[in-house]
Amino acid sequence: MPTIAILPGDGIGPEVTDQAVRVIEKLNELFDAQFTTELQPVGGAAYEMHGHPLPESTLSLAKSADAILLGAVGGPKWEAIDRQLRPEKALLGLRSELDLFSNLRPAILFPELADASTLKPEVVSGLDIMIVRELTGGIYFGGPRAIEGEAGNRKGYNTMVYTEPEIERIAHSAFRMAMQRDKRLCSVDKANVLEVSELWREVVIEVGKSYPEVELSHMYIDNACMQLVRAPKQFDVIVTTNMFGDILSDAASMLTGSIGMLPSASLDSNGKGMYEPVHGSAPDIAGQGKANPLATILSVAMMMRSTFANEQCAAAIEAAVKQTLADGIRTGDIAASGEKIVSTVEMGSAVVERLIG
Numbered sequence: 001m002p003t004i005a006i007l008p009g010d011g012i013g014p015e016v017t018d019q020a021v022r023v024i025e026k027l028n029e030l031f032d033a034q035f036t037t038e039l040q041p042v043g044g045a046a047y048e049m050h051g052h053p054l055p056e057s058t059l060s061l062a063k064s065a066d067a068i069l070l071g072a073v074g075g076p077k078w079e080a081i082d083r084q085l086r087p088e089k090a091l092l093g094l095r096s097e098l099d100l101f102s103n104l105r106p107a108i109l110f111p112e113l114a115d116a117s118t119l120k121p122e123v124v125s126g127l128d129i130m131i132v133r134e135l136t137g138g139i140y141f142g143g144p145r146a147i148e149g150e151a152g153n154r155k156g157y158n159t160m161v162y163t164e165p166e167i168e169r170i171a172h173s174a175f176r177m178a179m180q181r182d183k184r185l186c187s188v189d190k191a192n193v194l195e196v197s198e199l200w201r202e203v204v205i206e207v208g209k210s211y212p213e214v215e216l217s218h219m220y221i222d223n224a225c226m227q228l229v230r231a232p233k234q235f236d237v238i239v240t241t242n243m244f245g246d247i248l249s250d251a252a253s254m255l256t257g258s259i260g261m262l263p264s265a266s267l268d269s270n271g272k273g274m275y276e277p278v279h280g281s282a283p284d285i286a287g288q289g290k291a292n293p294l295a296t297i298l299s300v301a302m303m304m305r306s307t308f309a310n311e312q313c314a315a316a317i318e319a320a321v322k323q324t325l326a327d328g329i330r331t332g333d334i335a336a337s338g339e340k341i342v343s344t345v346e347m348g349s350a351v352v353e354r355l356i357g
């Protein structure tokens with residue numbers, strides 16, 4: 001029986017993962033699937049219980065499970081504690097311990113929510129971009145790194161480092177993704193300034209030779225940020241480093257105006273993955289039943305497709321979400337002014353009711 005580790009985390013994490021679990025249970029009923037779910041704390045919640053954001057019990061469940069669904073981590077309560085014990089450290093630990101190097105972050109504009117974007121409708125209508133972000137290397141994990149020296153004259157430093165095999169494997173992920181889509185890949189770097197980017201570009205070009213059908217282009221990160229808000233529809237798949245991808249994916253998610261709708265996947269080389277909503281822990285609305293669970297529910301659809309190769313379940317979830325939106329059901333983040341607003345649980349119920357076998 002496939003096991004899904006549920007790591008609710010902090011803030012609105014538990015509320016949104018609860019709704020996703022209801023969806024998984026309904027899939028079991030409808031499709032005679034046999035997904036079992038097992039829960040462990042992560043992030044600040046784990047720190048409170050075990051004194052560590054990624055305790056051994058959580059890590060070992062994550063390792064043994066077939067897939068992981070994570071809510072969100074972090075909150076003001078844990079901002080002042082030692083860096084090694086902060087909730088974010090759990091995310092980074094899971095990524096590197098499980099070798100989840102390929103982070104897929106789609107930015108899709110749902111036609112029903114076209115008005116939610118801050119950009120003009122003609123700039124974003126039909127938007128469908130996939131950002132492939134390298135997730136276990138680069139400046140996030142590179143050494144040496146430290147703050148050192150005497151007070152008043154200290155220095156802080158990090159190292160942006162990529163090896164050829166690291167670049168090769170993420171490039172292959174991105175080219176394969178492009179092959180399933182519009183066959184256009186833009187690699188984003190800073191090759192005009194950084195040696196690490198020069199190598200990145202060279203290796204991406206080399207890998208590209210195995211994908212002659214994919215049209216490969218290159219863009220510097222600063223220009224890519226500008227192009228992403230100027231004319232986002234020029235992109236199909238974007239591949240980039242850990243830090244550039246962090247920045248670009250936040251910008252891309254905002255183009256859609258509905259960060260509460262966007263799922264993500266972080267995959268290893270065997271298709272095992274951790275799935276999570278793109279939005280964070282939103283401590284300001286936590287525990288109030290206001291959060292939109294759709295990004296987490298759509299993350300389950302990505303899981304069904306990428307880890308379990310279960311197109312039937314994936315398509316059923318996506319159809320149910322589409323129908324829910326078409327029926328005008330809205331949480332606060334995606335409601336137009338004057339529209340009726342439903343709670344997190346009501347939104348979950350609406351999707352579960354619309355799931356059909």
Ligand code: IPM
Pocket residue numbers: 088091092246
């Ligand atoms: C993200 C987040 C994380 C990152 C933080 C919370 C460590 O911003 O997943 O994009 O920087 O990768």
Ligand code: MG
Pocket residue numbers: 246247250
């Ligand atoms: Mg980020």
